[in-house]
Amino acid sequence: MEPTGPNSEQLDSPAGGRAVERALSVLELAAASGGRLRLTDIADKLGIPKSSAHNLLGSLTRTGWLERNPRTREFSLGVRAWEIGHAYVTLKPLTQRAQPVMDSLRDLLGETVRLSVLVDTDNLCVAKSSGTHPLIFDQPVGARLPAHATGLGKALLSGLTTEQITALYPDDKLDVFTSTTLATVRDLEMRLEEARSQGWVEDHGEYVPGIWCVAVPIRDEDDAVVGAMSVSFPVERFAAESEHARRALLQAAAEVSRRLGASHAVIGRG
Incomplete structure (x- = not known):
């Protein structure tokens, strides 16, 4: 199915494709980290500025794909990832x-x-x-x-x-x-x-x-x-x-x- 709606051009653009790839890379890193993923790890492994990594982690956390431990400030897979895997x-x-x-x-x-x-x-x-x-x-x-x-x-x-x-x-x-x-x-x-x-x-x-x-x-x-x-x-x-x-x-x-x-x-x- 072709993407439609106001964001379809963004998804089809090279920048939109890179954003999706980065998000998926973060989820893969979170799955491999055992719940000990830090902002600096994301920035280093993806080769992106910390500000970009911060925005990416924020989006994934707000949508339930990641969870953040308030004490250690480390990230792990969220309930949304569990729901998709379980499905x-x-x-x-x-x-x-x-x-x-x-x-x-x-x-x-x-x-x-x-x-x-x-x-x-x-x-x-x-x-x-x-x-x-x-x-x-x-x-x-x-x-x-x-x-x-x-x-x-x-x-x-x-x-x-x-x-x-x-x-x-x-x-x-x-x-x-x-x-x-x-x-x-x-x-x-x-x-x-x-x-x-x-x-x-x-x-x-x-x-x-x-x-x-x-x-x-x-x-x-x-x-x-x-x-x-x-x-x-x-x-x-x-x-x-x-x-x-x-x-x-x-x-x-x-x-x-x-x-x-x-x-x-x-x-x-x-």
Whole structure:
């Protein structure tokens, strides 16, 4: 994707490229230092003035990539670096373990199967097995869709507490895309309660009219929802195929959860 916005020219410029390279170099140095990185170390190793190193460290600290020990004045990797690393470690096993199961489910049903993770208030598609039947709308790998308006998104949100949902959606009103989109956080929380109790959730054309789906959360060894899997249909096939697809999807999601270390008790939900 091409960079856009007011800073795109700066990112494309040689100076912008050097700034990014310097920031990444600082993170690499912080990772190798064991939390004992000083301003002078940065200036010396990167060959830049201390004033430039100070500004760079300030930016990385403000954005959470670095943390500064107020007593020793040394820098170490911050929580943002941990979050990105944790997401990578989690995501790679998830997609590796899920793809063969998704392909088998696709072969069984002939319908498109997707795997998503939660990113802020969006579901991010990280893997897909394309069905033999065409769809009116197809979410490609890498695309983000609003979680509250999709089956995958609601399956992912079902793993959050009420407090976490409120933090994600501080305003009760939600963006509405079709006549069936949930319009308020209160409505969303009611749907999530249903999803938690039954172990699955449906999307009846809430983002794109005519596309319905069934989605199921995937859990890891800590009982945390780390992903969700769905089967999508055009509305005219949903009534005839949804029950069979739901049973197969629950079994497939349970298998992926088992491969991620989830216990039998967790897998048995729904």
